[in-house]
Amino acid sequence: MSGSSFFCRAGLGLVFAATLAAPAMALGAGESPILKRIAERNAITIGHREASAPYSFINREQRVEGYSIDLCMKVVDAVKARLEKPDLQIKYVPINTTNRIALVANGTIDIECGTTTNTLARQEQVEFSPIFYITGTQVLVSAANSAKEVEDLKGKRVAVLQGSSNEQSLRALNDSEKLGIELVYAKDLGEGALLVANDRVDGFAADGGQIKVFAATKAQPKGSLKVIGRLLTYDPYSAMMQRGDLDFSLLVKRAYAETFRSSEAEKLYEKWFGPLGIVIEPELKTAFVIQAIPR
Amino acid sequence: MIYHWDWSVPISAPYLGWLMSGLAWTLLVAGAAWVLAFILGAVIGILRTLPNRAARMVGAVYVAVFRSVPLLLQLFLWYFVVPELLPASVAHWIKRDLPLPEYWTSVIGLGLFTSARIAEQFRAGIQAVGRGQSMAAAASGLTLLQSYRYVLLPVAARYVLPPLTSEFLNVVKNSSLALTIGLLELTGQSRQIEGVTFHGIEAFTAATLIYVALTLAAIAAMRAIERVVAIPGLMARV
Numbered sequence: 001m002s003g004s005s006f007f008c009r010a011g012l013g014l015v016f017a018a019t020l021a022a023p024a025m026a027l028g029a030g031e032s033p034i035l036k037r038i039a040e041r042n043a044i045t046i047g048h049r050e051a052s053a054p055y056s057f058i059n060r061e062q063r064v065e066g067y068s069i070d071l072c073m074k075v076v077d078a079v080k081a082r083l084e085k086p087d088l089q090i091k092y093v094p095i096n097t098t099n100r101i102a103l104v105a106n107g108t109i110d111i112e113c114g115t116t117t118n119t120l121a122r123q124e125q126v127e128f129s130p131i132f133y134i135t136g137t138q139v140l141v142s143a144a145n146s147a148k149e150v151e152d153l154k155g156k157r158v159a160v161l162q163g164s165s166n167e168q169s170l171r172a173l174n175d176s177e178k179l180g181i182e183l184v185y186a187k188d189l190g191e192g193a194l195l196v197a198n199d200r201v202d203g204f205a206a207d208g209g210q211i212k213v214f215a216a217t218k219a220q221p222k223g224s225l226k227v228i229g230r231l232l233t234y235d236p237y238s239a240m241m242q243r244g245d246l247d248f249s250l251l252v253k254r255a256y257a258e259t260f261r262s263s264e265a266e267k268l269y270e271k272w273f274g275p276l277g278i279v280i281e282p283e284l285k286t287a288f289v290i291q292a293i294p295r
Numbered sequence: 296m297i298y299h300w301d302w303s304v305p306i307s308a309p310y311l312g313w314l315m316s317g318l319a320w321t322l323l324v325a326g327a328a329w330v331l332a333f334i335l336g337a338v339i340g341i342l343r344t345l346p347n348r349a350a351r352m353v354g355a356v357y358v359a360v361f362r363s364v365p366l367l368l369q370l371f372l373w374y375f376v377v378p379e380l381l382p383a384s385v386a387h388w389i390k391r392d393l394p395l396p397e398y399w400t401s402v403i404g405l406g407l408f409t410s411a412r413i414a415e416q417f418r419a420g421i422q423a424v425g426r427g428q429s430m431a432a433a434a435s436g437l438t439l440l441q442s443y444r445y446v447l448l449p450v451a452a453r454y455v456l457p458p459l460t461s462e463f464l465n466v467v468k469n470s471s472l473a474l475t476i477g478l479l480e481l482t483g484q485s486r487q488i489e490g491v492t493f494h495g496i497e498a499f500t501a502a503t504l505i506y507v508a509l510t511l512a513a514i515a516a517m518r519a520i521e522r523v524v525a526i527p528g529l530m531a532r533v
Contacts, residue, residue, distance in 0.1 A: 080401060098486055101493050104300040109310065124299055125493040145479035158390075161473075184397070191380015200390050242297050 032068065032247035034110055035083065036294060043089040044076055047109035050094050054213060054236075054272040055133070056114045063205075064092045067272040071259060072113035072130050072239060078255040092172045097163055101125055104240050111252070113240045114200060115210065117165050118238035126251050128238035130256040130291045132265065135196070136231025138167040138208035140196055140215060142224060149229050151179065156202035159184045169233040169239075170205045189214060207235055210277075216276045236287075253293070256278045261292035306496040314498075317484030318505055324401050324470040324480060329463060329482035331406030332413050337412060339416025341443065354414065361411035367472055369402040374476040401473035409466050416458045420451035453524060460517040464510045481505060 029035035038044050048064045049056040056066040080088045093109055100116065102108045104126050111129075119130045139150050139158065147153050150173065161166035164187045172245040174181050184201050186192035192204040193214050204211065212227050241248060259265045265288050269280050304310055343354035361369070374397075378386040393399060424447050432442035474483035485502040489495030 098489060098495065101495055102298075102488070106296040121491075122493045159477075162477075162479075163487050168491060183473075185479060187475060187477075190431065194375065198379065198390070199387075200396075243299075244297055 003081040017238075027082060028081060032245050034070075034107075034242060034248040035079065035251075037084070037107065038079060038088070038110060039083050040244045042085065042087075044079055045091045045093055046072055046076075046109045046111035047100060047103060047114065047116040049096075051188065052115045052210065053217070054276070055210075056175065058094075061255050066113075067295070068113040068115065068132070068237070068239065070268045070271075071265065072111055073128075074077045074264070075111060075239075075252050075254045076261050081249060087193075095162075100240065104242055107242060111239055112161055113239050114196040115237055117207075118247040119165070119233040122240075123243075125243065126240045127243045127245070128240060129252045130260070131238055131287055132256065133209065133279065133289060135207045135235050135237070137205055137233040137235070138211060138227050138229045138231065139240055140193060140197060140204040140206065140211040140227055140233035141202065141224055142161070142199075143226050145202065145226075145228075146229060150181075150203070150205065150232065151177065152177070152183060152262050153203050155180045157182045157184055157200070159186045159192045159201045159204040161186055161188070161192060161206055164206070165233055165235055166205050167208065171214055173232065184275055190226050192217075193218065193225065205232075211276060213276055216278070257291060260288040262291075298496065300497070301494055302497055304488065304492055304497045307410045309415075310488045310498070313487055314481070314501060314505070317479060317481035317502070320398075320480040321467065321470050321509075324473050324478065326400065327402040327403035327465045328409060328470065329466050331402065332409035332462075332466065333408035334411025335407070336466045337417050339414035340421065341448075343418040344412065344421045344447075346439070354418075358411045358414050361371075361407050362415070366405070366408045367471055370401065370476050373404045374400045389438065394429060397473070397476050400476055401478050405466065405469055405473070406533055409462060409469070412465075413462055415461070416455045416462065417451065419458075420455035421447050423454050424450045424483070434507055450526075450529065453521075453526065453529065455523070456517065456521045456524075460514060463513055463517065467509055467513065468506065501504060 029039045031114055032223075041247060046064070046067060046069070048066075051137070052066070054066050056064070056068040059065050076088070076090060080086055093112065094102065095103055095109070095112060099116070100109075101122075104112055115133075116122075118131060119128050122128070133216065139147075139153070149156075150170070158170065158181050160170055160183055166182065167185075168276075170181070171183065173179065174183075184195065186195055186204070189210055194209070195201045196204045197220070208227060213226040215227055225283060239251065239252070257266075257267075266280060266285070269282060269284070305314060339354045339357050341349045341359070345351060365373075380391045381389070389396065417425035428440055428446055428450070432446040437445065457463060470480055471482035473480050474486070481502050485495070485498040492498075
């Protein structure tokens with residue numbers, strides 16, 4: 001690593017600094033199968049969502065971007081430094097809730113940067129990065145609806161995303177409190193919101209952060225949808241990678257911890273959520289502090 | 296591949312129950328859509344062979360419309376768009392008061408799509424009987440209705456049995472698209488298991504085997520029907 005590249009690449013500065021400051025940290029792929037295959041292909045493959053703005057989506061210019069993607073770029077920078085490949089290519093593979101686990105497990109994707117909730121059951125299959133976003137199940141309803149909590153939707157029809165943690169929580173609540181809510185299955189965020197807008201259902205239970213963004217940016221006409229209710233679940237988002245590669249997992253943890261410590265993460269949050277009028281929640285701020293593990 | 300295989304997932308509670316419920320919905324959707332498609336398809340197919348030009352036009356337009364639009368799109372249109380075009384009270388009834396709206400929408404969407412394909416098979420079957428037969432029927436004094444009832448249809452129905460088998464299998468398989476409007480049939484339930492357990496590969500494998508078993512059973516049933524109704528000497532058999 002030459003001194004000039006250190007000064008030229010201001011964006012990589014922190015990662016390079018960490019590398020220089022810690023001579024014990026190995027360079028090259030070492031024993032890591034993921035780093036080895038990245039070095040072999042001279043490309044890192046990122047799994048992304050197509051329409052989960054502002055986390056992970058394809059913009060009007062057909063480029064992949066978002067809050068989750070920007071955070072993953074810190075990992076890409078760390079991989080570039082580690083492998084000493086400043087011209088490492090980035091390949092993007094679109095994923096959905098059905099294929100994401102298989103694509104991570106079979107090594108098509110090196111790191112998944114989307115809106116995946118980190119759960120212990122899922123940790124049996126994949127490795128997760130530190131938590132970079134915290135949300136919970138809330139309900140999207142039409143602005144005219146007087147309901148304040150999900151219990152006010154007793155006996156009504158409520159849409160959920162198929163296979164989501166939101167669905168599981170709503171079903172549990174439905175059973176324990178005998179709410180008699182009829183669940184309707186939607187396949188993505190846009191369809192769930194369309195069901196509410198079309199009056200096919202009374203509410204749409206999904207990750208609060210995502211439906212707040214939807215209500216703020218996509219509701220037609222503006223202000224016709226709102227988000228109600230307490231957080232019914234705790235849904236922490238993490239990036240997924242293949243399980244059993246401690247080296248790569250450590251590299252990812254290190255990249256995220258640096259981002260949390262330098263308050264870069266907060267700036268990225270502000271960049272993506274600020275324009276939507278959403279301020280950072282105290283829980284997430286605390287999570288950043290706690291996960292900023294010292295070098 | 297680093298994947299923690301667990302083949303007990305699709306056969307353990309509650310996931311086995313989910314798969315079975317999915318199978319039941321697959322059968323209910325495919326069965327009802329098949330009845331609708333068969334009746335409508337036969338009627339439209341006959342319309343397309345009648346001497347009356349207007350009747351043939353109606354049949355041709357129907358087939359063109361339902362055969363040219365992808366099924367996925369048709370289901371979406373029936374579910375999201377058509378109710379918005381209807382008077383508010385009717386739309387409200389469809390959206391909120393009709394029991395099992397996703398089920399009935401799937402049956403209608405899948406049934407009409409398939410009926411256009413069945414209509415073409417019936418038309419081909421009737422035309423395969425040949426002009427000679429219908430002219431002979433007319434010459435022996437049968438009315439148009441009688442010539443269809445006693446000459447053309449009994450033979451045509453036997454001709455179309457093999458392609459109808461394929462169409463029946465298509466209905467079973469196409470019913471998986473009903474998941475896109477929220478019906479949790481077999482494929483939908485497999486995705487459900489995937490979401491909860493992250494053991495999607497095992498769940499989809501189980502669903503695949505169930506589909507194969509279903510279609511093999513359907514093939515055997517249709518072959519049996521073909522044998523039972525066969526008229527000796529009518530069709531070349533191997």
